[in-house]
Amino acid sequence: MDVTTLLIILFVGAFATYFSGDKWAPKVALLISLAAFAGTICLLSQYNSGQEISYFKIWISKPAVFISFYADGLTLAMLLLTTALIPIIIYSSFGNNYKNAKAFYALILFMTFAMTGTFLATDGLLYYVFWELSLIPIYFIALIWGNGDAEKRKKAVVKFFIYTLAGSLFMLIAFVYLYQKANSFLIGDLVKANLSSTEQFWIFLAFFLAYAIKIPLIPFHTWQAKVYQKAPTVGTMLLSGIMLKMGLYSVIRWQLPIAPLAAKEFMSLFIGLGLVGVIYGSIVALRQKDLKKLLAYSSLAHVGLIAAGCYTLTLDGLRGAVLQMIAHGFVVVGLFLVAEIIYRRYETRTISEMGGIRSQSPKLTSMFMLLVLASVALPSTFNFVGEFTVLYSLSQINIWFALLGGTTIILGAYYMLKMFQHVMLGETNVKIFNDVTFNEGLSLVLIIAVLFFFGLYPKPIMDLISPSLENIITLINRIN
């Protein structure tokens, strides 16, 4: 079994879901996603036992493009994140009845296929194809199944699409330019290309545009909050849980090794951009009245810190960033799920209209509390491990960076707990609030279990990602 099996499962699964009809589509989709998860576990065990799991074949002869999939520890960690979250996302959506469910679930699986391909591809062009491909399903998911006023939603979603497309087209130019230098799109050859520091600067910038929009980093974040708010919760989970990790992963896999000189020269600038995001996101989150928007801005803050960790170019920074990527993926999906659970009962996302849920549904309240604590990086949660490592690496660069980055924890604790207080505590609302159903509960429990298990015992993930990150650091520090 090699990595293509995983892609085939998801691709064929998307079509199988579509043809299974509206009634069976959710169940088929869940089954496929579980199969994909099982596939990833198999790949992982094969990788650990040293077997070959990559795939290499020529695709286009001129210009030379290869179908090249390769998985190292870093890729496998991202695959685990993706394939573990997708079943949870699909399962948690069972409480909603989507119109035209077959297309909805098929699009989710197709998007998973595209994202998996993005993580696996090591040929620049193939990577780009998957990168763009993942945009189409989320566009339709947000557009057709989204909520709120149709005109406003349309505007937000089209802005998102054009924005991300614009960014990635500059990345395409960078790839084409690199091809002239290296005569290949393969990452292995691209890092060997002899680039002057000016060339590296422009290439770094072109990549940065694509990734900063996708992640999103300040000042390219303007699409984010509206799309998160307007998209159906499943779409928001896909965007915030997995898709933005594509951007962060690409920084580590593509941007830094290809243009290390530029990365070193402008290190403070890019760390600064990430930290500005931390502070800006936290402050804006303080003032949000809409629960989903608040979570969107808090996500902006966390992601800013992860990006800052990546741009430190230290092993600790990268390691912390990857850990935090995984932790953030789980916690953000959990938080959006809680928002959805409340919406299913109260049909509102405005925080001031909620309250008093605790007395009616203690189970949801305690699980939400755990998620909030994980999100503010309480020690013993996975987020703490990630955030602490990133802050440590920042302090090695400059203590002020670490101090600024640390505000994410303080401010985060403030707005998250304040939000929790308004949403869950307070006077009992007139409306009846049923406690969590079985599938809502199971999804939340799984997420919380992952967060606390790896919070107490992060070693397996550390061991998985460390060797590949060390390789990347060697590439960054190479001397051409």
Place this chain on the structure above:
Amino acid sequence: MNTLIAITGLGVLCLLFEILNFRKAIIPITIIGLLAVLGFITMSEYNTPMSYYNNMIVVTQFSSSFSALFIILTVFLIALSHDFYEEHQTKISDFIAIKIFMLAGGVAMVSFGNLAMFFLGIEILSISLYILAASDRLNIKSNEAGMKYFLMGSFASGIILFGICLIYGAMGTFDIAEITDWSQSAELPSWFPIGVTLVTIGMLFKIAAVPFHFWAPDVYEGSPTMTTATMSTLVKVIAIATLFKIMTAMNAELSDAFINIIIVISIASMTVGNIMALRQNNVKRMLAFSGISHAGFMLMTLLTMSSSSASLLYYAAAYSLAGIAAFAVILYACKNKNNEDITNFNGLGKTSPILAATLTAALLSMAGIPIFAGFFAKLFLFNQTIQAGYLIIVIAAVINSIISVGYYFKLILAMYTKEPNEEVTKIPFVIHAVALVSIVLNIAIGLFPSAVLDLLG
């Protein structure tokens, strides 16, 4: 050569069928005939390049590959005709025959070996188109379109003819091979470049590149939709391939002035076409402007003529196949309506999901989103152009690709977010078939680009 003869024979046969009262069989027989020509004659000609009649016709790999593309496009267009001309059953043989003759003109335009043949090809193609543009004779708009197109087109033909005269004056021959040899020499009479310029201007008229594009939106809007489909796919591709061929023959890329002019025209076409398209509510006008911008993209191949014939073929195939798929849906959505406004597409995603998905795919291909062929077409073009060192024009092209998403998405949004206005009418089988086959072909050449690229390795 045999391709040309066989196609012309097929056209004559179409007219004969009318006399023999064989009307019903015309479309199937022509389609089978064209596919037979493609399968037997064009394929074998591709493998045996040759010249005929004192170099009047020179069959090369270039000419047979492009002829093959033209034939495939014509097959689609003829298949769509059945439904479109339902109410004009008595004239169906004329319509089909004219299209076949147009194809013959197109094949002549890519396989000429002599400027006389080049001009003959242009005229055969143009005159057929004038007729088709005005073919809805009771409709005043169609009359206007025909007249406008005729005036503009004959003017352009005149300019081309003048250019040919000057080239003859400079070279003393109409033969392309000889002109190619001599145009490399250092001492050329000053009217040779003038002649080349005039031919270029005339051809840019036919392509509808900025600043010679003013006729296109009006003619596209006024003509019957079937004719618009023909003009924006088949004819555009023929014209650009011809321009490419004649410019290669004249060694135009040796001249810096020529390169600069092409850069300016190409950027202007992309930008003006896209910006004007953003403002349109009529789908035909929108596609006319989008066609202008695609012409700008294809003109980029003229900067690297010695090596870019394969990417031109690929771009032309990707663009025209997407165009056919889009027009198949437009023909259905705007049937029996008196306009082609975007509102006609409201709710198509609900009433006929397959057609809506096809149109979406076609538009995504034109916008250059993978995995559709349009993306790879742009990629190969950019690759070629950056390789030759023209980074600026590629950046302009990329910015234009982003702008183009704006108006392509207007249509997609109408299909998926608006409510349908009326009851669903039955979708004819051919519309489904043509739309699906052309988009599948588009995706197939996207997945296996080498199949097309290696034709002109």
